[in-house]
Amino acid sequence: MNFYLSAINLGFAYCGMGLGIYITLRIFNIPDITTDGSYTLGAAISATLLSSGHSPFLVLPVVMAGGALAGTATGLIHTRMKIDPLLSGILVMTALYSVNLSIMGRSDIPLISTVHITQVVRFIGNDDWRWMTVMVMFTVVLCLLTGWMLGTDYGLAMRATGNSEQMVRAMGVNTARMKVTGLAMANALTAVSGYLVCQYQGFTDINMGIGIVIFGLGAVMMGESLLGFTRLQSTGFHLVAVILGCVIFRVIIAAALTAGINPNWLKLVTAVLVLGVVALPGIKNKLR
Amino acid sequence: MVELSQIEKYFHRGLPGEVKALDGVSLRIPAREFAVIIGFNGSGKTTLLNMIAGTLFPDSGKVLIRGHEVSRRKDYQRSKWISRVFQDPMAGTAPDLTIMDNFRLASLRTRSKSLRTGVESRFRIKVRDQLAILGMGLENHPETLVGKLSGGQRQALTLLMAVMDEASILLLDEPTAALDPRSSELIIRLAGDLIGKLGLTAVMVTHDLRHAAAYGTRLIMMEQGKISKDLDSGQKADCNLASLVQWFT
Numbered sequence: 427m428n429f430y431l432s433a434i435n436l437g438f439a440y441c442g443m444g445l446g447i448y449i450t451l452r453i454f455n456i457p458d459i460t461t462d463g464s465y466t467l468g469a470a471i472s473a474t475l476l477s478s479g480h481s482p483f484l485v486l487p488v489v490m491a492g493g494a495l496a497g498t499a500t501g502l503i504h505t506r507m508k509i510d511p512l513l514s515g516i517l518v519m520t521a522l523y524s525v526n527l528s529i530m531g532r533s534d535i536p537l538i539s540t541v542h543i544t545q546v547v548r549f550i551g552n553d554d555w556r557w558m559t560v561m562v563m564f565t566v567v568l569c570l571l572t573g574w575m576l577g578t579d580y581g582l583a584m585r586a587t588g589n590s591e592q593m594v595r596a597m598g599v600n601t602a603r604m605k606v607t608g609l610a611m612a613n614a615l616t617a618v619s620g621y622l623v624c625q626y627q628g629f630t631d632i633n634m635g636i637g638i639v640i641f642g643l644g645a646v647m648m649g650e651s652l653l654g655f656t657r658l659q660s661t662g663f664h665l666v667a668v669i670l671g672c673v674i675f676r677v678i679i680a681a682a683l684t685a686g687i688n689p690n691w692l693k694l695v696t697a698v699l700v701l702g703v704v705a706l707p708g709i710k711n712k713l714r
Numbered sequence: 715m716v717e718l719s720q721i722e723k724y725f726h727r728g729l730p731g732e733v734k735a736l737d738g739v740s741l742r743i744p745a746r747e748f749a750v751i752i753g754f755n756g757s758g759k760t761t762l763l764n765m766i767a768g769t770l771f772p773d774s775g776k777v778l779i780r781g782h783e784v785s786r787r788k789d790y791q792r793s794k795w796i797s798r799v800f801q802d803p804m805a806g807t808a809p810d811l812t813i814m815d816n817f818r819l820a821s822l823r824t825r826s827k828s829l830r831t832g833v834e835s836r837f838r839i840k841v842r843d844q845l846a847i848l849g850m851g852l853e854n855h856p857e858t859l860v861g862k863l864s865g866g867q868r869q870a871l872t873l874l875m876a877v878m879d880e881a882s883i884l885l886l887d888e889p890t891a892a893l894d895p896r897s898s899e900l901i902i903r904l905a906g907d908l909i910g911k912l913g914l915t916a917v918m919v920t921h922d923l924r925h926a927a928a929y930g931t932r933l934i935m936m937e938q939g940k941i942s943k944d945l946d947s948g949q950k951a952d953c954n955l956a957s958l959v960q961w962f963t
Contacts, residue, residue: 575829577831577832578829578830578831579818579819579822579827579828579830579831580827580828580829582811582815582827583819583822583827585808585810586808586811586819589808589809589810589811590806592800592805592806593806593807594808595769595789596767596793596806596823597790597822598790598791598794598822598823598824598825599790600788600790601790659859
């Protein structure tokens with residue numbers, strides 16, 4: 427049971443990234459590969475600062491700023507140099523590998539005896555439930571913040587930017603700046619996931635972000651296919667679906683592991699799973 | 715209101731396929747004029763419209779709007795004067811937003827998009843009244859996602875949205891080209907009504923000569939990047955559909 431509890435915890439930890447991918451993928455139609463790098467960036471900054479004794483509360487804004495900077499880089503490369511967003515993301519992700527390595531100074535940092543964010547709920551006796559409380563708190567706050575932002579006038583303009591750039595420009599919106607801001611927000615959210623996961627698993631590894639974007643894309647799409655069974659369509663429900671997608675995806679992976687799948691095959695399983703989620707609607711249509 | 719002087723615009727300049735899309739065009743459109751532009755494909759009509767909108771910049775010459783020189787100002791910097799209706803009926807509205815949210819965005823065309831949420835009930839009533847003009851029943855479903863509507867309905871929304879915020883210049887780029895005959899009539903009539911009622915300055919590019927004959931206070935014909943005919947309202951009144959068809963043969 428504990429095994430599944432930690433899968434659920436990890437699912438919640440990934441919600442920041444899920445929300446970030448929702449913004450880039452569903453609002454701007456950009457599969458943002460920067461995610462792999464900004465997630466690790468979040469973890470790298472966290473591990474470096476936490477292990478040198480800084481408070482987790484002070485580390486969080488630094489982590490978010492770092493993620494936002496990474497997203498801004500991708501956004502500027504895409505909008506200023508007119509480079510394909512996919513390629514822009516790959517470029518920044520690749521560059522971030524070196525950045526992360528130089529922040530950390532080595533390829534992994536253990537966080538054994540450092541102070542965690544869970545200290546805010548140290549009155550809870552059980553470690554798993556302490557984490558659960560923290561993860562849910564973060565998820566709720568990030569979800570509410572994102573939902574609120576997307577509901578504002580600014581958020582309306584952002585949502586419309588991915589729909590019809592021509593129209594939004596005619597409404598007086600600088601769509602290039604809007605994309606840069608959106609990518610910055612998304613990667614700040616992603617970095618929060620790095621912040622949470624590194625503390626939860628107790629270490630940061632330079633390779634921990636490899637392929638994480640696939641998990642995020644899969645989680646967003648899985649959430650959407652769940653939403654497809656209902657008639658709910660408002661942005662709030664979309665965000666809740668993203669969170670469900672993150673948690674369910676993690677639980678499926680945990681189930682695959684308990685079923686005896688070699689951990690070496692984990693990325694393959696993830697990729698096949700995402701392929702399944704993406705291909706499902708098309709297959710369903712063909713069968714009809 | 716709008717003034718173009720000696721506008722030149724090349725496409726693929728210096729390359730084998732060089733095209734001179736606008737060849738020293740000068741044009742003054744005073745306030746409250748409804749200018750209709752017709753011409754062959756490739757004659758420079760849409761390029762001319764895009765010069766006013768700011769989606770294209772002239773290679774030489776000046777664009778003035780209300781006395782401000784805007785030759786190098788981008789389209790989103792001109793939105794305080796200009797509202798637009800596009801040829802693609804899907805391009806003027808955001809499909810993933812509700813009708814109400816689309817109107818909210820349109821009502822902020824001349825202002826900055828802040829972190830305010832929600833709309834006032836007064837605004838809702840105003841939007842419903844606007845929607846009721848269309849007679850499509852949309853006023854009863856303002857929370858419908860725009861993506862679920864037809865092209866004709868969406869073009870009608872685009873037109874209403876274009877005049878939500880203090881509009882002064884309305885640009886219409888073949889607004890009925892992609893619509894069925896009935897929607898096409900509805901859109902052109904709505905456009906004519908709104909322009910007249912609100913006293914807008916309007917420029918419409920069209921291939922529909924019936925619309926060109928029936929609407930507008932000025933008729934401009936373009937050929938090979940130049941204005942070849944320019945009729946004021948008096949001359950235009952003497953001109954019927956048959957004579958317009960003659961121009962194209």
